[in-house]
Amino acid sequence: xxxxxxxxAEGVSLDWKxxxxxxxxxxxxxxxxxxxxxxxxxxxxxxxxxEKSFVQALIQIAAAFHHLRAxxxxxxxxxxxxxxxxxxxxxxxxxxxAVASLCAGVSEWLSATESAVLPVPAAFPPICPIEAxxxxxxxxxxxx
Numbered sequence: 001x002x003x004x005x006x007x008x009a010e011g012v013s014l015d016w017k018x019x020x021x022x023x024x025x026x027x028x029x030x031x032x033x034x035x036x037x038x039x040x041x042x043x044x045x046x047x048x049x050x051e052k053s054f055v056q057a058l059i060q061i062a063a064a065f066h067h068l069r070a071x072x073x074x075x076x077x078x079x080x081x082x083x084x085x086x087x088x089x090x091x092x093x094x095x096x097x098a099v100a101s102l103c104a105g106v107s108e109w110l111s112a113t114e115s116a117v118l119p120v121p122a123a124f125p126p127i128c129p130i131e132a133x134x135x136x137x138x139x140x141x142x143x144x
Contacts, residue, residue: 014043014051014095016129024062028127033066054095057086058127061106065124073113080110098128 016022024039037059044055064079084106092100105125112118 014055014097016096024058025127025129028062028124031065031124033062033069036062037066050089051095053086054090054097057083058097060086061125061127064109068113077110077113080106080113084110093130096129098130101125102127 014021016025020039020042024036024043027033027039028036040055040059040062044052044059047055060079060083064076064083067073067079068076084103087099087103087106090099092098102125105121108121109125112120
């Protein structure tokens with residue numbers, strides 16, 4: 001983490017099961033990166049920190065792959081770097097997303113994209129929503 005940067009607290013969640021976040025996620029998973037960016041932008045514009053910077057990182061990832069497909073490797077590298085800097089401020093799980101695995105995937109793509117020698121990974125970095133732990137019912141603890 002860069003000096004002066006503040007890590008985000010855990011416990012923030014966004015709803016990835018419906019609405020524009022879910023629509024953007026479906027587009028991302030289908031390789032429709034420009035469309036994913038468009039869906040998430042409305043959430044980004046309406047969000048407050050720290051969610052705003054987190055959603056911006058997702059938008060930057062989608063935009064990076066859109067640029068990469070258009071042949072703009074330098075633009076993709078720049079966007080992946082900026083997204084990774086934002087994501088590295090997040091805990092392993094943030095806003096309902098598994099951030100640690102996303103960071104690993106973005107790092108792998110960044111290395112491959114920066115190097116003309118390394119092969120690109122087989123798949124784009126997955127953005128994986130995580131399920132909230134269900135509340136335990138009263139009396140559901142272990143009995144002695």
